[in-house]
Amino acid sequence: MSRAEQTSKRDTPTTGVRKSSQHSRCLHRQCPDSDEPMPACGESGRDADWREAHIPSLLPFARFSLCTHDECFPEKGGMD
Numbered sequence: 265m266s267r268a269e270q271t272s273k274r275d276t277p278t279t280g281v282r283k284s285s286q287h288s289r290c291l292h293r294q295c296p297d298s299d300e301p302m303p304a305c306g307e308s309g310r311d312a313d314w315r316e317a318h319i320p321s322l323l324p325f326a327r328f329s330l331c332t333h334d335e336c337f338p339e340k341g342g343m344d
């Protein structure tokens with residue numbers, strides 16, 4: 265489970281967004297064009313209730329993971 269460590273060393277902001285409903289475990293990058301919590305990738309659920317997430321405090325928990333869309337946290341060279 266060293267994947268999270270590698271990820272956290274990259275350009276990961278302190279604040280991201282996550283869907284507050286449906287027990288979503290995916291953390292997204294905050295959309296730079298929006299003042300409200302919104303995922304940069306336009307992940308499904310535009311009408312969903314998004315809230316800010318403090319990534320460093322959530323990512324260490326295995327149940328959370330980073331969105332791998334290009335606009336959020338694309339995996340570089342890590343494709344299996």
Ligand SMILES: [Zn+2]
Pocket residue numbers: 291292293303304305306307331332333335336337
């Ligand atoms: Zn995303």
